[in-house]
Amino acid sequence: MAPAAAHQPLGSSRTVTDDLGTAVTLPAGPVTRVVSLVPSLTEALAATRRGALIGATDWCTHPADLDVPRVRGTKNPDRRAIESLAPELVVCVQEENRELDVRRLREAGVPVWVGVVESVDDALRVLRTLLTQVLGWDEPGWLTEVERLWGPDDGPRPMRRHVAVPIWRDPWMVVGPDTYTSDLLRVLGLDNVFAGPRSTGGSGRSTGDNGADPDGQVSRYPSVTVDQIDASGADVVLLPDEPYVFTDDDGPEAFTRTPTRLVSGRLLTWYGPAMLEAHQELSALDG
Known part of the structure; x- marks a missing residue:
């Protein structure tokens, strides 16, 4: 899967492309209002810039002290509640979230970015792309360490x-x-x-x-x-x-x-x- 393509800002906005090839319009600067419908990405967002996370699912259990509005589950999100939060971006992944919910949110004018994760390399790519390119945030130290431990994939390995x-x-x-x-x-x-x-x-x-x-x-x-x-x-x-x-x-x-x-x-x-x-x-x- 190709990384998200970022285009030069035009006026007060910029456009990125998600893993499914959909163009997503975002503010020209760093994104400051994010709703996450993916528990693992909720943890990643909170560990990077907690103040920008304004909503999460009931299944987003980490960090344990995360205090943001809950918008039900990954496969039955409360779309009206999400709309009322006025997010600059909703974060989803193909495996955990329904295409129907993504489509309905977009029809309501809510920007949604969808990642595809089927491997460790996918996960590393999605994390880096989402945090640094899509959201426009500085690279967090934990991501640097994750990449050091897990990447890049150098092919078949002996199975123990x-x-x-x-x-x-x-x-x-x-x-x-x-x-x-x-x-x-x-x-x-x-x-x-x-x-x-x-x-x-x-x-x-x-x-x-x-x-x-x-x-x-x-x-x-x-x-x-x-x-x-x-x-x-x-x-x-x-x-x-x-x-x-x-x-x-x-x-x-x-x-x-x-x-x-x-x-x-x-x-x-x-x-x-x-x-x-x-x-x-x-x-x-x-x-």
Whole structure:
């Protein structure tokens, strides 16, 4: 995905292009009123310029002391509440937010920028582009450190463990290919057995029964059975606390052959300052 294109200011405005190719008109200077509909980006915005963040979703739990108006969820935002906040920009990502809400906000005259994140490289690009080019803010120190730890991707890496990552039960669903989580694990040497073949590497161990759609394509979040997870070849099943809240009493008991480990869903799925903690904690994961 190409970085956002920024054009020279014309009068009191400038235009940037989001990851889906849509032109977004913004103030000529730094953006000072932002609503975030993406929890991980809410944390990134607050860590960079908290005073500019004027609204967030109910799921935006970090930082814990963030005191801004809440506009419901990522997939059912209160569009009227957002409009009433008069944001200069609403921040979304393709995976977490509905095209319908993006379209309706734009029809109401609210500028919306949409990012696409399916890999670690995507996350680094979106963070830098959003903060420095789109919003026009100075580069934060935490982003410099995140880029030092995580980039650039230098191709296939040796896998030290094979893992499976359920995200739901009843029905069971797991993280599949072309996802930020799967790529984050790959970069750390943790092979997601349900990732399937992909251009960035990985073992391609997931074939046949491991969550393939009827047409033979592996879904990004395939539905599977517990038996399929247990027989997947994973060395360990990572059980996050989001979106499904796996606990000591809810999740591990389902697996009879494969060891399980409870992990922070934020470290597996959030891009931004959480990537600093993710690198430290997941790098130490040894089963």
